[in-house]
Amino acid sequence: MESQPEHFISLPLVGKEEESPRLPLAINVVAKYWGEDLVQPDSPAQPRGAVMIDGIELAEKAGLAAYIYKGSLKNLKKRIDQGIPVIAIMPGIQDVAQHATVVSGYSVDERRILTYVPEPDTVGAVPESKFEDDWEQDDSTAIVIVPADMKELVKKEEAQFAQSNRLCFExxxxxxxxxxGKAAEILRQAAEKDPENAQAWSQLGGVYNEQGSEEAVVCYERAVKLNPKYYLAYRGLGNYFLKKQDYSLAEAYYSKAIGVNPARYGPIYKNRAVARMQLGNNAGAKGDLVKYLEQTPGAQDRKSIEDAITQI
Structure with a gap:
């Protein structure tokens, strides 16, 4: 890192006392980097997963400009060299499907992407190939927040899917x-605006899935055709067919998701175990339940799963 100081942004440290239920850590860090304090400690807590767009709107109210677009490694490095940190939507771990990380630099010599870690004098370093592979699983979604007078640095032709991705977050x-109902309406608008946006199709599939509509399959399949690494679309197809009691297809799609990233989301193994038990594959189901507990150490149903493992 010392040999490549021009490719590194020093970001402010945000302590736990500065966290807010409406303000994601990643947006808090970037806003502070630009000299804006967005913390509103008295704000009511928001549902889990809904805070990213809330944080973006807080930044905009403070006079910052925000863009949500499909990025690339080349564009990410360009932003770093412009002095602009990038928030990347990345795979989660354990029982969290996604998380946002702030990219603060890159190392040319080591071919690594440097990320913000909320600890003093600490930086994460991820091999470029792994970072790119992981990022593609969420369609390389990037969030860039800059002062209003720097808006011209984010050129329209570089910000692919900016409008439709904004609709996805909303x-x-x-x-x-x-x-x-309103979410589906907005997602249909996003898909019409940018038919090549895999995120829009996957999220629309998610809404239809919750409604039990077979339209979910069409949307999810459109997403994985556009992006064969779209983990959440494969998982969504697995969930759809599990609910429809088509256990063979459920197992197949869960396996595709696991093939994309076997360590991304622990509970998927529990779901595949259900499908495998229904198909008579008890050995496979048992292995999946063991994997579920390994990857989800805080599982609330640990005792019942351990009992199930001993009975299979």
Whole structure:
């Protein structure tokens, strides 16, 4: 890192006392980097998963400009060299499907992407190939927040899917609030605006899935055709067919998701175990339940799963 200081942004440290239920850590860090304090400690807590668009809107109210677009490694490095940190939507771990990380630099010599870690004098370093592979699982979604007078640095031709991705984030909030009808309407607009946007199709599939509509399959399949690494679309197809009691297809799609990233989301193994038990594959089901507990150490149903493992 010392040999490549021109490719590194020093970001402010945000302590736990500065966290807010409406303000995601990643947006808090970037806003502070630009000299804006967005913390509103008295704000009511929002549902899990709905806070990203809330945080973006807080940043905009403070006079910052925000863009949500499909990025690339080349564009990410360009932003770093412009002095602009990038928020990347990445795979989660354990029982969290996604998380946002702030990219603060890159190392030319080591071919690594440097990320913000909320600890003093600490930086994460991820091999470029792994970072790119992981990022593609969420369609390389990037969030860039800059002062209004720097808006011209984010050129329209570089910000692919900016409008439709914004609609996707707004729809996710509506979905979390229980307004699936309005969320579906907005996601249909996003898909019409950018038919090549895999995120829009996957999220629309998610809304239809919750409604039990077979339209979910069409949307999810459109997403994975556009992006064969779209983990959440494969998982969504698995969930759809599990509910429809088509256990063979459920197992197949869960296996495709696991093939994309075997360590992304622990509970998927529990779901595949259900499908495998129904198919008579008890050995496979047992292995999946063991994997579920390994990857989800805080599982609330640990005792019942351990009992099930001993009985299979």
């Amino acid at each position: 729809a996710e909030r509506l979905r979390q609030q229980g307004n699936a």
